[in-house]
Amino acid sequence: MKIRNALAALTVSGLLLLTGCGSDSDGDTPAGGAASGGSSGAVTVFAAASLTESFTTIGKDFETANPGTKVTFNFAGSAALATQINQGAPADVFAAASPKTLATVTDAGNGDGTATTFVKNQLVIAVAKGNPKGIKALADLTKPGLKVALCAEQVPCGAAATKALATAKVKLTPVTLEQDVKGALSKVKLGEVDAALVYRTDAKAAATDVDGIEFPESASAINDYPIIVLKNAPNKTGAQAFIAYVQSEQGKAVLTAAGFQAP
């Protein structure tokens, strides 16, 4: 355990080194910065990989709106982030891709207050551009000779896929159960499978290579994205301000453009 903590500390100090210059310059911000009333200092946000594009944009907007702040992101799979937080990584905010993963942090007593759902994500059928196999519904995926990739049940997109297939009463034998949604998507991009169940946001981000086909049963397996301030947050004010910004009109606009739905 000690070694683990030391390793976590090493990783984190590495991160801090990278961002150190940013937080140093905060002290040099002219007094006018403080007058803007918002937060100041460095905010460290641990966020699910599927939020990479939208949160990067939101982070930049937040910095512009609050001069003197610096947002640092750590994007990875939600489960990996939860482990890092529970092992003592000094983060301010945690945004997860599923309430279950966030619960591992709150159950360990590392959350501050209660989590709020800020967006929802829904599954679509990702197919090659132009939909050469003519897939229109979930039931089409059982056509003989059709290769389908799903996420493994242990990861959120796999759990959602299982739920949606159960609702549609479709029995499907995939050729592979990928370790994350990007893995499933890349199999479609490479043409190794004919279809995959991925999040709408992922299909949208890969719109040059794949088409996303909506299906009604995905409504039964909507994924909530919760966000929370962490108990050991070095900058709680900054954390709260960032979460408020994510839920503001500007934040919502960015998230909706990426394909997320309002909660």
Add this chain to the structure above:
Amino acid sequence: MTLDSDEHAGVVRPDPVPPSRRSRHRRVPVALLIPAGLGLAFLVLPLAGLLIRAPWTTLPQRLAEPGVLTALRLSLQTATLATLLCLALGVPLAWLLARVEFPGRRLVRALVTVPLVLPPVVGGIALLLVFGRRGILGAWLDRAFGITLPFTTTGVVIAEAFVAMPFLIIAVEGALRGADTRYEEAAATLGARRWTTFTHVTLPLVAPGIAAGAVLCWARALGEFGATITFAGNFPGRTQTMPLAVYLALETDLDAAIVLSLILLVVSVTILAALRDKWITSP
């Protein structure tokens, strides 16, 4: 393991006087002992971490879970098949690199080590681009014979062989270059053809090197993750090897991941130790 091959390469010398054993019992310099100890600690401590953190009380029922044995069996089968494939292709390639002068030999030698420096995930993508459904060879295989390799157990063997073969080639080539060529020359003088010389003189001469290389190759194949999940995907019973099962277990249950890692570790160390005693140390 590489140390072994070096030792044996040394023993194989025609010099009738064995190297002095006394030198081994002389006082060990502290300047070597300290870094050696640190090196050992560095390699062994993470292992200790696994053992300390293991959920010993629930171990039996976790072992009995059906998916575990399936993944373990698949891992052992594919790693062994991959090693056989590497032996069949890698030993001749190592011989070519060690014994035949040809233009571009340095380049070929460098190319052989490419899978070593390539991140395995990239290796998996590269394999898809060649053997995938739309790959250069894969598309033809599919059209002509109806064979598709991704998402099959054969795909796992190919991914593992791709990543593990350099270990075998480097070990065997090293043994070949360290071996005395006078035996081969003598065989040639006595009228043996090159093939006969290879099978009757060269192979027995470097057998310990081949064994050491095969063990390294097998161990690497057993632990393979990145190229396998990228090229062969993940499906229980067909392509889900132990490292893949460990990775997925990590998503939900740290304890399960630790148990799976321990099983893989115990099985592989047992097999390696048994082989070492029976095969490698007594050529």
